[in-house]
């Protein structure tokens with residue numbers, strides 16, 4: 555199946571009260587593990603690529619071509635969207651050019667008027683090319699690829715303004731942050747989420763920073779209109795832990811344990827397990 559945009563899968567998710575996971579990719583192993591698991595679970599999936607990860611993988615064109623070829627060679631039939639995560643204005647244009655099927659334009663650091671103007675321009679381009687577009691209102695805290703957000707709750711009226719421009723999905727800060735949550739984290743603001751949902755109606759809402767949010771909060775957020783949840787750090791931690799165990803158990807010193815295909819295998823299995831758990835939790839299993 556060719557890449558699809560995220561509109562259809564998220565409209566269905568919102569109507570069906572479940573969420574589709576966005577799992578960020580960093581390399582071939584990550585991509586393969588996530589695609590195979592989505593296929594195994596019969597779930598739609600969104601592959602997220604930050605600008606930093608795009609650079610690391612030799613550019614957006616390399617990423618788009620790798621993902622398309624992998625979908626073909628692995629015979630992936632579930633819907634897959636390739637999505638730029640926290641894109642700059644220039645990054646968004648580069649990904650559109652490279653063949654991504656979905657774009658996030660993170661204009662949250664611009665004054666609202668400038669965010670609106672730039673978002674509008676990108677909506678027109680995406681519409682013409684059949685891509686989906688995610689916009690962000692209210693910066694999401696923590697650090698993602700060098701972009702540091704203060705962590706705040708979005709203004710529901712600003713959310714409505716951006717939603718009305720015709721974006722496909724909307725990321726709004728509701729007390730969520732990227733990376734690991736600190737001990738003293740106050741939790742998600744369901745009051746803010748409910749107010750945003752009321753103003754934006756059927757617009758699929760996006761929850762960033764999905765790592766470490768307790769399952770009951772995730773479920774409640776989905777009930778309140780979240781239909782896309784971003785997972786990044788959790789796969790990284792799962793990969794790291796499994797790789798550490800392999801090395802600490804001296805497995806790399808046994809036989810051909812140094813072979814990268816063996817060395818990276820436990821980490822890949824750990825990513826698969828994480829993705830499986832998230833697909834179950836988000837409710838997108840068998841929704842392909």
Ligand SMILES: [Zn+2]
Nearest residue numbers: 698762763784
């Ligand atoms: Zn994010």
